[in-house]
Amino acid sequence: MxxxxxxxxxxxxxxxxxxxxxxxxxxxxxHDVEQLVIANRLQPxxxxxxxxxxxxxxxxxxxxxxxxRVSLAVALVAVSIGVVIGVPLGLAAAATRGSLLDxxxxxxxxxxxxxxxxxxxxxxxxxxxxxxFNAIIAIGIFNIPVFARVARxxxxxxxxxxxxxxxxxxxxxxxxxxVEHILPNIVxxxxxQATIQFSLGILAExxxxxxxxxVQPPVPSWGRMLSDAQTMIYSHPMLAILPGLAIVLMVxxxxxxxxxxxxLLDPRLRxxxx
Amino acid sequence: xxxxxxxxLLSLGLSLIVASLxxxxxIEVIPGDPAAFMxxxxxxxxxxxxLRADLGLDGSKAARYVGWISGMVQGDFGTSYTYRVPVAExxxxxxxxxxxxxxxxxxxxxxxxxxxxxxxxxxxxxxLDYGIMGGTxxxxxxxxxxxxxxxxxxxxxxxxxxxxxxxxxxNTPLAALKSLVLPSIALALPQAAILARVMRSALIExxxxxxxxxARAKGLSRRQALLRHALRNALIPVLxxxxxxxxxxxxxxxxxxxxxxxxxxxxxxxxxxxxxxLVVVESVTMLLVFAVILVTFLVDxxxxIADPRLRxxx
Numbered sequence: 035m036x037x038x039x040x041x042x043x044x045x046x047x048x049x050x051x052x053x054x055x056x057x058x059x060x061x062x063x064x065h066d067v068e069q070l071v072i073a074n075r076l077q078p079x080x081x082x083x084x085x086x087x088x089x090x091x092x093x094x095x096x097x098x099x100x101x102x103r104v105s106l107a108v109a110l111v112a113v114s115i116g117v118v119i120g121v122p123l124g125l126a127a128a129a130t131r132g133s134l135l136d137x138x139x140x141x142x143x144x145x146x147x148x149x150x151x152x153x154x155x156x157x158x159x160x161x162x163x164x165x166x167f168n169a170i171i172a173i174g175i176f177n178i179p180v181f182a183r184v185a186r187x188x189x190x191x192x193x194x195x196x197x198x199x200x201x202x203x204x205x206x207x208x209x210x211x212x213v214e215h216i217l218p219n220i221v222x223x224x225x226x227q228a229t230i231q232f233s234l235g236i237l238a239e240x241x242x243x244x245x246x247x248x249v250q251p252p253v254p255s256w257g258r259m260l261s262d263a264q265t266m267i268y269s270h271p272m273l274a275i276l277p278g279l280a281i282v283l284m285v286x287x288x289x290x291x292x293x294x295x296x297x298l299l300d301p302r303l304r305x306x307x308x
Numbered sequence: 309x310x311x312x313x314x315x316x317l318l319s320l321g322l323s324l325i326v327a328s329l330x331x332x333x334x335i336e337v338i339p340g341d342p343a344a345f346m347x348x349x350x351x352x353x354x355x356x357x358x359l360r361a362d363l364g365l366d367g368s369k370a371a372r373y374v375g376w377i378s379g380m381v382q383g384d385f386g387t388s389y390t391y392r393v394p395v396a397e398x399x400x401x402x403x404x405x406x407x408x409x410x411x412x413x414x415x416x417x418x419x420x421x422x423x424x425x426x427x428x429x430x431x432x433x434x435x436l437d438y439g440i441m442g443g444t445x446x447x448x449x450x451x452x453x454x455x456x457x458x459x460x461x462x463x464x465x466x467x468x469x470x471x472x473x474x475x476x477x478x479n480t481p482l483a484a485l486k487s488l489v490l491p492s493i494a495l496a497l498p499q500a501a502i503l504a505r506v507m508r509s510a511l512i513e514x515x516x517x518x519x520x521x522x523a524r525a526k527g528l529s530r531r532q533a534l535l536r537h538a539l540r541n542a543l544i545p546v547l548x549x550x551x552x553x554x555x556x557x558x559x560x561x562x563x564x565x566x567x568x569x570x571x572x573x574x575x576x577x578x579x580x581x582x583x584x585x586l587v588v589v590e591s592v593t594m595l596l597v598f599a600v601i602l603v604t605f606l607v608d609x610x611x612x613i614a615d616p617r618l619r620x621x622x
Contacts, residue, residue: 145326149330149600150555157331161589263457271461281454289448
């Protein structure tokens with residue numbers, strides 16, 4: 035067993051902290067985030083409000099906790115959409131290499147890649163109305179070609195190997211080989227890609243909610259907290275600094291973990307490092 | 309070469325057609341009638357009917373699509389419902405902010421990323437390399453709109469070197485340029501972090517090639533070999549990323565324009581959205597997609613010129 039790199043441990047720890055915050059927020063937050071108490075507005079940090087309050091008297095720590103939940107949930111579902119639709123497409127393309135199906139899937143992928151994703155996400159949320167659901171769909175669509183491409187690439191190199199040939203000789207069909215022999219061997223690749231897409235999803239959700247196109251008030255989100263703080267930046271800069279810091283640490287944690295996982299799971303890279 | 313260009317042109321055309329169909333369909337599937345959507349809940353029926361006729365909604369979908377596309381090709385993007393002026397006019401005013409902003413950030417991110425990436429690759433495995441790589445990890449994780457707010461906090465609120473937002477117009481070129489400084493830094497930094505990492509890994513890959521050993525063996529110093537031979541060969545993947553970044557910069561600019569209150573294309577889209585001005589949203593989105601697809605096409609052609617191997621593969 036190789037020793038885990040420090041950066042990966044740091045990344046996993048950061049991700050774990052935010053995951054814990056998000057999970058805890060389901061059962062407990064220090065204060066109610068949907069209740070506006072004007073008497074408590076713009077309080078500095080104290081024992082009652084560990085990070086202070088915003089201009090509506092809401093506890094910042096509680097809002098950051100619920101924000102973590104929103105952020106993680108949106109990114110998680112968006113990544114799942116990419117995996118559930120993209121991976122079968124990629125496997126099918128690889129299994130029928132060079133066929134019309136392969137060609138169609140890959141050209142469709144190129145097309146989605148050619149779109150500026152945020153522009154289309156904005157279009158979708160603008161037309162169907164801003165909501166977490168539409169933000170998820172908008173971000174999720176762009177995960178499909180990513181996973182299809184990774185799955186196809188990984189699967190193509192496996193199809194040339196002897197043990198796959200043996201399985202074909204044994205009379206197994208392409209679908210069965212894809213599921214039984216190809217998929218388990220590309221899981222590593224997919225996990226690494228999922229971590230990367232997860233962190234990109236968090237950034238995309240933050241951008242969408244910053245411009246008001248994701249979760250709607252009163253549910254707090256990190257991006258919305260930033261846009262609310264923008265007018266207060268002169269007098270109360272911490273309101274703008276804390277949610278941004280949360281986004282940065284969360285994304286940094288996921289990226290470090292993704293890099294570490296890639297080094298760990300890819301034997302080619304591991305050999306290079308030694 | 310000609311065959312390659314024709315092939316790329318064909319895929320450019322196809323991408324544009326599919327993209328326009330997607331945008332048209334998205335606008336089309338709006339729950340209810342676009343005219344009613346634009347006017348809101350309290351509109352009376354006569355007004356909705358008038359707008360329907362105005363937008364040509366009474367015709368068939370196919371006729372409307374063809375009308376929209378043939379209009380766009382001739383530079384007629386329709387008339388904004390809220391501004392009562394041609395969308396093309398609105399767009400051309402705002403391009404003078406969005407394009408300089410994107411170009412400025414692209415230059416800035418390239419100028420930042422090249423030396424950083426080269427320095428990191430040349431010192432691979434040493435403290436400086438680890439420091440730079442750690443820094444770029446941070447750069448990638450920072451949302452550009454938040455970085456923009458931090459810049460405002462430091463350089464506009466505290467130091468008061470720049471204004472916090474707004475655009476004075478190109479009649480005063482220096483002031484106009486100054487107002488684009490903070491937004492383009494905010495846009496460029498995360499892109500520079502990505503680009504520096506690509507530069508580093510491309511360089512490290514070329515440094516391991518046999519011809520690099522030959523270059524050293526014939527007496528070139530490490531620095532000479534790196535700058536003369538490795539850098540040139542590492543440029544292809546770096547150029548790919550620069551091309552891709554243009555699309556990120558365009559989309560990023562939409563958000564950044566909102567942070568700095570710059571009246572560019574991004575602000576126009578959002579005003580279109582909040583005022584339910586579908587004509588503006590539809591046409592400006594199509595224009596942005598067109599710009600991105602066109603840049604991708606130009607980058608593809610540029611590679612084929614730079615690297616003959618790509619031509620043969622296609």
